[in-house]
Amino acid sequence: MMRHGHRLGLAAMAATMLIGVAAPGVAVAGTGADRPELRDAMRAAVDAGLTGVQLRVHDEHGEWAGSAGLRELGRPGAPPTDGRFRIGSNTKTFTAALMLQLVAEDRIGLDDVVADRLPEFGLDRRITVRMLLQHTSGLFNFTGEYYDDGTVTPGIVWSGREWVDSRFRTYRPAELVRFALSKPPRFAPGTDWNYSNTNYVVVRLLIEKVSGRSYAEEMSRRILRPLGLRDTTVPGTSPEIHGPHAHSYYRYEEDGRQVTVDVTRQNPSWISSAGDMISTTEDLHTFFDALLDGKLIPEALLAEMREPEPMSGAYGYGLGVMVQDTGAACSGVVLTHNGSVQGSAALMYSTLDGSRTLEASITYVDDAAGSTVGPGQAAIARLFTTVFCPA
Incomplete structure (x- = not known):
């Protein structure tokens, strides 16, 4: 998963280590047949150390939604099957779609000088x-640059005890850009x-x-309201x-002991339009389906959006989406x-024709060390392959 720059992955500690629960709960909602393989994939994610999973799948079996793990550490109950969550860099796809609408109206061009x-x-x-x-x-990445x-080269503070203590600080978009411009560019x-x-x-x-309007106003006027995305903000x-929502956590060391803090509430202005939006699995499905079906931007621009920069x-990054070829043994090209x-x-995935999709929310205990990146990535890979490589 794309994290703040080239830093990838999830960091989490098993819920059993934190609060002593015996086993993750699994809640299921949706239509169609039961999907034990999806239940198992969610359980495996929680067993790998993720505290909670919400999963929504559309395929030839219909729509299925479920959740596993814990909604909140220290309390019983699985995450809501369609709770709200911070979507991170999925925000970039919304932002790109909004910009491409302005391009479609000839109010700005893709090759215009910024x-x-x-x-x-x-x-x-x-x-x-x-x-x-x-x-x-x-342009320098304001959350920091990681070199081969x-x-x-550090950016603004977004991890560690320092971030936890200052997580309600407000950043203005222009402030973030000026900070980035104060650093040398990565390349010409x-x-x-x-x-x-x-x-x-x-x-x-x-935008x-x-x-002539705020980013939030344009997003609501052009995308959220027309698509009926009532739970996306x-x-x-x-x-x-x-x-309803599951909780997120951050862990740091202080005086030789591990301190775990609930960071569900935070001021997301530090990441701005690169990752600040809140949504649900259902709304993500509606948005991505409408986008790829040509309901938000013309086909010519959609084709450019899906064309990866070599x-x-x-x-496989295009204009706000990634293009991944899973091969004939799986589902072919996935956006x-x-x-x-x-x-x-x-997580937000779809085949080109929209016949197979996956949307998911994952909550976990984060830390600066990325302590369980490997198991977390393996669990995410299992969710993906269960849906897109069913054979």
């Missing part, structure tokens, strides 16, 4: 809208690929400049998740964009 629209930032004049959407601008040789625009949250905050500022600086390599913020992650 500096002409946002002259106050002194951006490199080689950077275009397309480069922002496909991560080839070279193992070196790191258009010469390489690097996942950078900065790109999508600049896209937000472009606001071109439309752009929270801005609000720390709340309204409605320099992105295995990521996706996953994401995570502290203690919460979201």
